[in-house]
Amino acid sequence: MGKWFGTMVLALLFTALGGAVALAGPPVSAVSASSDADKPAAGRPHPAATEAEKTLDKLLRLSEKRAGLVDAxxxxxxxxxxxxxxxxxxxxxxxxxxxxxxxxxxxRDNCKGRYIPGELCGLDYNPLTCAQDESDAPYSYRTTAATPDRADIVYSWPGAANPSASFIMVREGEAWKLDAVRCLP
Incomplete structure (x- = not known):
C-alpha cells in the first residue's frame, strides 16, 4: 500500500503542477515574434491597424487603381x-x-470559353473588393482571428452595416499575403 500511496501522491503533484503551468500560460519563449500590432483588434470595425490589415488595405486600394493588377x-x-x-x-x-x-x-459560361472583343466575358467586378465601384473613403476592417502566421479579417464599405468580404492573410517569410477571399452576401 505504501508504493501505491506514493505513486498517487506523485500523480496528484504532477497533475497540480501541470494545471498551474497551464493556468500561467505559455512560457515567454513560446510567445513568438508576433507583436501587439499583429493581434486582432477587438470590437468594432476600424481603419486598417495591424500589419495584416494594412497589407490587405494596400492590396484592395491598388486593385481599384491598377486594372492590370486585377488582370494579372x-x-x-x-x-x-x-x-x-x-x-x-x-x-x-x-x-x-x-x-x-x-x-x-x-x-466559359459567358462566351463559350474565349474572350470576344467588345463583350464582357469574364468577371464584371473586382474579386478582391467584391464590388464594381471604388470608394474614396477608408474601408473598415476587423480581425476576427489571428496567429503569428495567419489573420482572418472582414472588411466593410464605408457606412455599411455588414461586412462585404472575409479574407485570409498568411505570412510568407516576413511578408503578409492574401491567401483567400470570400465575398459575403
Whole structure:
C-alpha cells in the first residue's frame, strides 16, 4: 500500500503542477515574434491597424487603381510585368490559381470559353473588393482571428452595416499575403 500511496501522491503533484503551468500560460519563449500590432483588434470595425490589415488595405486600394493588377490576378491577357510582380508580392499562388479558375469559369459560361472583343466575358467586378465601384473613403476592417502566421479579417464599405468580404492573410517569410477571399452576401 505504501508504493501505491506514493505513486498517487506523485500523480496528484504532477497533475497540480501541470494545471498551474497551464493556468500561467505559455512560457515567454513560446510567445513568438508576433507583436501587439499583429493581434486582432477587438470590437468594432476600424481603419486598417495591424500589419495584416494594412497589407490587405494596400492590396484592395491598388486593385481599384491598377486594372492590370486585377488582370494579372485573374490570368487575363493584358496585365503588365509590373502588375504580375505586384500580384506575386501581395498574394499567394493559391489565391492567384483560385481567381484565375473563377475567371475561366466566367469566360466559359459567358462566351463559350474565349474572350470576344467588345463583350464582357469574364468577371464584371473586382474579386478582391467584391464590388464594381471604388470608394474614396477608408474601408473598415476587423480581425476576427489571428496567429503569428495567419489573420482572418472582414472588411466593410464605408457606412455599411455588414461586412462585404472575409479574407485570409498568411505570412510568407516576413511578408503578409492574401491567401483567400470570400465575398459575403
Amino acid at each position: 490576378l485573374l490570368g487575363r491577357p493584358g496585365g503588365g510585368k509590373g502588375d504580375a510582380a505586384l500580384a506575386r508580392e501581395l498574394t499567394t499562388a493559391r489565391l492567384r490559381h483560385d481567381l484565375a479558375e473563377l475567371e475561366r469559369k466566367a469566360v
